[in-house]
Amino acid sequence: MTGAAFSPAGDENCAVYLPYTRKTQFFETDAMGIIHHSNYIRWFEEGRVEFMQRMGFDYARAHDLGIDLAVTGIECQYRAMTRFGETVIVWTRIKEFSPARMTVGYRVTDSVTNELRALGESGHCYISAKTGRPVSLKKALPELYALFLSKKAEMDARQ
Amino acid sequence: MTGAAFSPAGDENCAVYLPYTRKTQFFETDAMGIIHHSNYIRWFEEGRVEFMQRMGFDYARAHDLGIDLAVTGIECQYRAMTRFGETVIVWTRIKEFSPARMTVGYRVTDSVTNELRALGESGHCYISAKTGRPVSLKKALPELYALFLSKKAEMDARQ
Amino acid sequence: MTGAAFSPAGDENCAVYLPYTRKTQFFETDAMGIIHHSNYIRWFEEGRVEFMQRMGFDYARAHDLGIDLAVTGIECQYRAMTRFGETVIVWTRIKEFSPARMTVGYRVTDSVTNELRALGESGHCYISAKTGRPVSLKKALPELYALFLSKKAEMDARQ
Amino acid sequence: MTGAAFSPAGDENCAVYLPYTRKTQFFETDAMGIIHHSNYIRWFEEGRVEFMQRMGFDYARAHDLGIDLAVTGIECQYRAMTRFGETVIVWTRIKEFSPARMTVGYRVTDSVTNELRALGESGHCYISAKTGRPVSLKKALPELYALFLSKKAEMDARQ
Numbered sequence: 001m002t003g004a005a006f007s008p009a010g011d012e013n014c015a016v017y018l019p020y021t022r023k024t025q026f027f028e029t030d031a032m033g034i035i036h037h038s039n040y041i042r043w044f045e046e047g048r049v050e051f052m053q054r055m056g057f058d059y060a061r062a063h064d065l066g067i068d069l070a071v072t073g074i075e076c077q078y079r080a081m082t083r084f085g086e087t088v089i090v091w092t093r094i095k096e097f098s099p100a101r102m103t104v105g106y107r108v109t110d111s112v113t114n115e116l117r118a119l120g121e122s123g124h125c126y127i128s129a130k131t132g133r134p135v136s137l138k139k140a141l142p143e144l145y146a147l148f149l150s151k152k153a154e155m156d157a158r159q
Numbered sequence: 160m161t162g163a164a165f166s167p168a169g170d171e172n173c174a175v176y177l178p179y180t181r182k183t184q185f186f187e188t189d190a191m192g193i194i195h196h197s198n199y200i201r202w203f204e205e206g207r208v209e210f211m212q213r214m215g216f217d218y219a220r221a222h223d224l225g226i227d228l229a230v231t232g233i234e235c236q237y238r239a240m241t242r243f244g245e246t247v248i249v250w251t252r253i254k255e256f257s258p259a260r261m262t263v264g265y266r267v268t269d270s271v272t273n274e275l276r277a278l279g280e281s282g283h284c285y286i287s288a289k290t291g292r293p294v295s296l297k298k299a300l301p302e303l304y305a306l307f308l309s310k311k312a313e314m315d316a317r318q
Numbered sequence: 319m320t321g322a323a324f325s326p327a328g329d330e331n332c333a334v335y336l337p338y339t340r341k342t343q344f345f346e347t348d349a350m351g352i353i354h355h356s357n358y359i360r361w362f363e364e365g366r367v368e369f370m371q372r373m374g375f376d377y378a379r380a381h382d383l384g385i386d387l388a389v390t391g392i393e394c395q396y397r398a399m400t401r402f403g404e405t406v407i408v409w410t411r412i413k414e415f416s417p418a419r420m421t422v423g424y425r426v427t428d429s430v431t432n433e434l435r436a437l438g439e440s441g442h443c444y445i446s447a448k449t450g451r452p453v454s455l456k457k458a459l460p461e462l463y464a465l466f467l468s469k470k471a472e473m474d475a476r477q
Numbered sequence: 478m479t480g481a482a483f484s485p486a487g488d489e490n491c492a493v494y495l496p497y498t499r500k501t502q503f504f505e506t507d508a509m510g511i512i513h514h515s516n517y518i519r520w521f522e523e524g525r526v527e528f529m530q531r532m533g534f535d536y537a538r539a540h541d542l543g544i545d546l547a548v549t550g551i552e553c554q555y556r557a558m559t560r561f562g563e564t565v566i567v568w569t570r571i572k573e574f575s576p577a578r579m580t581v582g583y584r585v586t587d588s589v590t591n592e593l594r595a596l597g598e599s600g601h602c603y604i605s606a607k608t609g610r611p612v613s614l615k616k617a618l619p620e621l622y623a624l625f626l627s628k629k630a631e632m633d634a635r636q
Contacts, residue, residue, distance in 0.1 A: 023526075025519070025522065025523055025526065026348060026349065026522055026526060026536065026540075027348065027354050027356055027519045027522055029348045029349035030347045030348065030349070031222060031344065031347035031348070031349070031351045031352075031402055032227050032229070032286070032288070033349045034349075036345050037200070037230040037233060038197055038200040038201050038204070038345055041197040041200055041233070042197050042502070042504045045197070045502065045503055045504055046502055049500075049502065049503060059503060059562075060561050060562025061562070063190060063503075063561065063562075064562075070191070070237075071237055072236070072237055073234075073235065073237060074200070074233070074235045074237075075232075075233070075234045076232065076233045076234075077232045078229075078230055078232060081229075081291075084349055084536075084537050084540065085536075085537025085538070085540075085541075127191070129191070132240075182367075184360070184363065184364055184367065185363055185367060185377065185381075185507060185508065186363055186507065186513050186515055188507045188508035189503060189504065189506045189508070190503065190506035190507070190508070190510045190511075190561055192508045193508075195504050197504055201343070204343065204344055204345055205343055208341075208344060217403055218344065218403070219402050219403025220403070222402065242378075243377075243381065243508055244376055244377075244378025244381075244382075350545050350547070350606070355548040355551060356515055356518040356519050356522070359515040359518055360515050381508060386509050388509070388555075388558075389514040389555055390554070390555055391552075391554045391555060392514060392518070392551070392552070392553045392555075393550075393551070393553075394550065394551045394552075395549070395550045396547075396548055396549055396550060396551075399547075399609075445509070450558075
């Protein structure tokens with residue numbers, strides 16, 4: 001429950017992450033007076049969605065084209081509590097990427113103090129809405145596949 | 160995304176878990192037509208709450224006495240999709256337990272087919288509502304500490 | 319914020335409602351230490367879903383057959399706060415019903431004290447998943463239409 | 478389910494509302510492929526919170542000072558469906574205001590087409606965290622009371 005400062009000089013290079021700023025909401029609090037832990041999982045999704053939007057291929061567009069990023073795994077370590085009224089930054093990066101799978105990494109920090117609130121990871125495969133089965137993104141949506149690949153390379157190069 | 164049958168003869172002995180049956184709800188679905196992955200994290204909490212109730216010490220009672228089970232980490236692996244109209248069983252067990260920390264394990268199965276939908280884990284410490292800081296459960300709520308200890312021993316013995 | 323007892327002798331005959339019992343959950347609380355008001359809207363949906371299930375036609379079945387009950391309006395008056403650990407009863411009834419529209423009424427009471435916590439209403443039309451447009455339930459799903467009609471008559475007769 | 482354009486020349490003067498722009502999220506969708514109706518109730522809260530922030534008195538500050546805006550009633554009429562990928566504007570105004578009560582009005586429009594998606598209202602009283610009972614805002618937080626009063630007058634004058 002103790003937070004460690006998040007900085008470019010820290011254990012992870014923040015330049016490899018894309019920041020997404022987000023106010024906390026009252027309906028996200030719980031009776032402990034803090035943001036309920038389940039909301040971070042939703043913030044991760046907001047981070048992914050923002051990542052794709054800035055990359056130039058909206059998640060909504062992929063969904064409308066019949067391809068969804070199904071979640072195969074979620075992990076979150078909570079380092080410090082977040083309270084209503086605070087604004088967080090969700091830092092998102094692609095950790096691993098292949099035609100069949102993707103791993104996305106997240107760091108949540110306080111926008112004012114830079115305190116690390118949580119870090120996490122989500123695993124994904126690509127699902128065809130038509131068949132409900134996993135597909136190769138390279139074959140199903142080559143444009144999106146190429147974008148992810150080049151975006152990952154570009155961000156990794158900053159390391 | 161392929162599900163494996165969950166049975167006493169499987170890789171984990173279901174006798175060490177406490178079952179909690181729960182209908183899925185329409186508001187838990189997403190545009191993929193399945194239950195959104197973030198809800199499983201909430202089902203885990205429902206499983207913990209049910210576990211404590213059957214153990215004889217409601218989570219609400221601990222909360223009213225000023226002690227909360229803060230979440231320090233969450234992990235979930237999704238094995239098969241769950242759809243609206245299905246009923247799931249959340250199987251809950253205490254994996255690790257000490258005066259300062261607790262790890263709870265979960266398996267989510269379909270109530271009809273026994274298909275394994277997800278498995279996960281949550282890490283906890285005990286927080287005093289008064290100070291907002293972690294406390295020893297053994298000192299803060301000795302009755303609850305003793306109950307967790309004996310319940311864990313009782314369920315582990317079934318292995 | 320003051321609650322009035324809910325009883326058959328009260329201003330509304332409880333025999334015209336179908337009861338659905340439901341534990342409150344910790345993730346439904348907010349920083350005021352009570353159940354967040356938005357959850358009652360979801361409880362209303364749970365009540366509708368339960369109503370249809372007991373009537374013999376699951377909402378999930380209607381959804382799978384391509385007909386959804388779109389919500390055209392929601393109203394909720396909060397009479398008393400609900401706390402984590404309490405169990406509520408959602409009482410559901412059909413107030414108005416036609417081939418094109420339906421109004422469902424709700425009362426939420428505490429399962430122990432019978433205190434009235436909230437009362438509300440939801441308006442619905444029937445949407446075809448295929449066209450995304452409103453349809454006549456009488457034409458689209460005559461079996462469900464007939465069931466609603468007879469269930470409403472049966473419950474109204476208890477008044 | 479048909480939407481009407483929202484404009485200053487419409488049935489309501491948009492100058493009396495404060496706009497708050499907000500992207501829809503994937504986790505807010507349901508199996509109908511649209512934003513689940515319960516989320517609008519949460520968007521209304523986001524609108525209120527934004528309103529207070531721009532007014533110069535954060536809701537979080539009121540909460541920390543022991544005063545919450547309890548919700549006594551909610552009403553929402555859904556005029557057109559909202560889909561993932563769309564951005565909405567929540568227009569918020571104070572409709573009625575007294576030391577004991579407040580009514581807030583909302584209009585939700587699409588940020589691109591201006592189509593009216595929903596309109597609603599929430600009723601509030603002021604609750605002391607200490608006693609859990611309604612209080613006079615004029616006495617409990619005179620600074621906030623004065624701000625609401627002058628903000629309402631300022632916005633009403635634009636009519």
